[in-house]
Amino acid sequence: MSSSTIARILQLHEENAFLRTSLLPPISAGEGDLSADDLVVPLEERVIAAAAEALEAGQTHYVDVPGIAPLRQAIAAYLRDMTGADYQQPKIVVTAGMQEARFLTIQMIGEQFDRIAIPAVVHPGVRKAIGVRPMKTEHIPVDPTTLLPSVDAVRAALESGTRLLYLESPSRLTGAAYSAEQVIEIAALISTYEATAIWDQGLAPWTTEYMSLAAHSGLIERVALIGEAFPGMGLASWYIGYIAAPEAHVQPMTSQKQIMAICTGTAAQYAALEVSKFYSESQPAQVRRLAAKRAQIAEVASAAGIDVLPGDAATVLALRFKAAKKAEAAAALADAGFAAADGAAFGAPETLRLTISYDDAAEKSLRLLASKG
Numbered sequence: 190m191s192s193s194t195i196a197r198i199l200q201l202h203e204e205n206a207f208l209r210t211s212l213l214p215p216i217s218a219g220e221g222d223l224s225a226d227d228l229v230v231p232l233e234e235r236v237i238a239a240a241a242e243a244l245e246a247g248q249t250h251y252v253d254v255p256g257i258a259p260l261r262q263a264i265a266a267y268l269r270d271m272t273g274a275d276y277q278q279p280k281i282v283v284t285a286g287m288q289e290a291r292f293l294t295i296q297m298i299g300e301q302f303d304r305i306a307i308p309a310v311v312h313p314g315v316r317k318a319i320g321v322r323p324m325k326t327e328h329i330p331v332d333p334t335t336l337l338p339s340v341d342a343v344r345a346a347l348e349s350g351t352r353l354l355y356l357e358s359p360s361r362l363t364g365a366a367y368s369a370e371q372v373i374e375i376a377a378l379i380s381t382y383e384a385t386a387i388w389d390q391g392l393a394p395w396t397t398e399y400m401s402l403a404a405h406s407g408l409i410e411r412v413a414l415i416g417e418a419f420p421g422m423g424l425a426s427w428y429i430g431y432i433a434a435p436e437a438h439v440q441p442m443t444s445q446k447q448i449m450a451i452c453t454g455t456a457a458q459y460a461a462l463e464v465s466k467f468y469s470e471s472q473p474a475q476v477r478r479l480a481a482k483r484a485q486i487a488e489v490a491s492a493a494g495i496d497v498l499p500g501d502a503a504t505v506l507a508l509r510f511k512a513a514k515k516a517e518a519a520a521a522l523a524d525a526g527f528a529a530a531d532g533a534a535f536g537a538p539e540t541l542r543l544t545i546s547y548d549d550a551a552e553k554s555l556r557l558l559a560s561k562g
Contacts, residue, residue: 207320210313216425220550224530227425228546239463240456248455254447256283257458263465264431272404285453286428290415292318293442294387302353306346310336310536312361335365340374347382359392362535363507364500369400376405391416392502410435419464421475427457479503483545486552493559506543521561527554
């Protein structure tokens, strides 16, 4: 390869702002780390045992690229319960975490479209996935309170000719989710314009009321769902995500996954399979506990005069500051050993996001900010 070619490649890389996007850590690095996408939860002994038994049984080799059949069946059953849609094993791909789910859906489904519309405020992993193989991208304006695109903004994107949407519900920054009425309206728009949507519902298990876009009749063939598999059970560091998509999309995603990773970690898949057996019983209690903790922390923030953005997911809390105050808040947190996710990475530079966990780190960080005035 000539030196001029190398120089041109490096120049293109430097000019690709999406590709240079920094990702957030998938799981907390310690008690003061409130910047991660998921909270730290100890694995139950039966989950550890399931992984160990798989290893002892010789499950140390590659398995089917889209995932082991029992886990795909378990995820399909989980999604049937959540959405009422007829999800079956052939529509499911087990991914090596959320970022692989973003990449496979955006890039492989995106090949069929001339452009993609994404929220102006969205998880940085979305821009990173687009940047690997750039495509024409439109940004959908967001509501200033929820930081979700309004139904009218989604309509405008479709009216402009875009036929592939990427939407989060709940928002990865604020935790705000679309209401049932809004989801119905978005579903009607997708049907009317014969569009396709990638729908990130990874934070949905942390809400008390939720409606998925796939819950609407006929949309199962127009929607690709993505999310973490059974979050809140200690699997975050095992990188288990899912894609639920029309079979026509599953095949090219499976082929691309085989090139990239061959398959998701085998022992981790058996651990997730064990979690699936008790998830529906264990998760509601976790949601209630964390929702109460989030509400308590939000009260501390509000009492300190900090603008708390509304959210439905119990694991995230977004705070909005004026520019100078945000820098001061971030510095104060860092000096005390706390790390928050910078909203600038999402496209909301005036915000900080705290991950709510079972310890008192988030509350301590808010009381610290309150003491600083």
